[in-house]
Amino acid sequence: NAGVTQTPKFRILKIGQSMTLQCAQDMNHNYMYWYRQDPGMGLKLIYYSVGAGITDKGEVPNGYNVSRSTTEDFPLRLELAAPSQTSVYFCASSYSTNPSYEQYFGPGTRLTVT
Amino acid sequence: TQLLEQSPQFLSIQEGENLTVYCNSSSVFSSLQWYRQEPGEGPVLLVTVVTGGEVKKLKRLTFQFGDARKDSSLHITAAQTGDTGLYLCAGVISSGSARQLTFGSGTQLTVLP
Secondary structure: OOOEEEEOOEEEEOOOOOEEEEEEEOOOOOEEEEEEEOOOOOEEEEEEEEEOOEEEEOOOOOOEEEOOOOOOEOOEEEOOOOHHHOEEEEEEEEOOOOOOOOOEEOOOEEEEEO | OOOOEEEOOEEEEEOOOOEEEEEEOOOOOOEEEEEEEOOOOOOEEEEEEOOOOOEEEEOOEEEEEOOOOOEEEEEEOOOOHHHOEEEEEEEEEEEOOEEEEEEOOOEEEEEEO
């Protein structure tokens, strides 16, 4: 199993551009999550999904959109990129019935908006 | 917003020393997790503590969940250079059908040879 994969690893965007961060998992997890991590800060939840076709906002959803058309994929869309969206983005997944609630994280996408 | 405060934010020690990292909140969590993150990678789960007062050991790492389930500590005995990394605590919130994590800001540990 590849686990959770994210593409691209790095990206530089100009202000106002848009892009999609890709996330895929091959563990048949039903829950998936998007986080951002700023320097010196913990991870903040952007959006999450409990299954295909179902998404919900996390703590910091403004400026982002998500979709979940399949169990495996959970892309994050940035419209009109702003410097405040410069961050490292992590995708994660988990089993709904895993008693330890373990989340498996991807390697991250480092995004710079200038 | 439920906040988790971690201390210290940075810790640099010599190999062989002991250390303790703290995670505190004014909120009660159903359980609490500790993750370790290395540069360029995502966090990896170390342990989940569920019961107030619970103590779990993972080799040289000892994790404790406070009696009131608002705080936790991570103690490392005889630290090794391989323990270097960012340690994150995360409180588990059960919200409807989903389980969300609230992360602390992390403790950056550097173990010097």
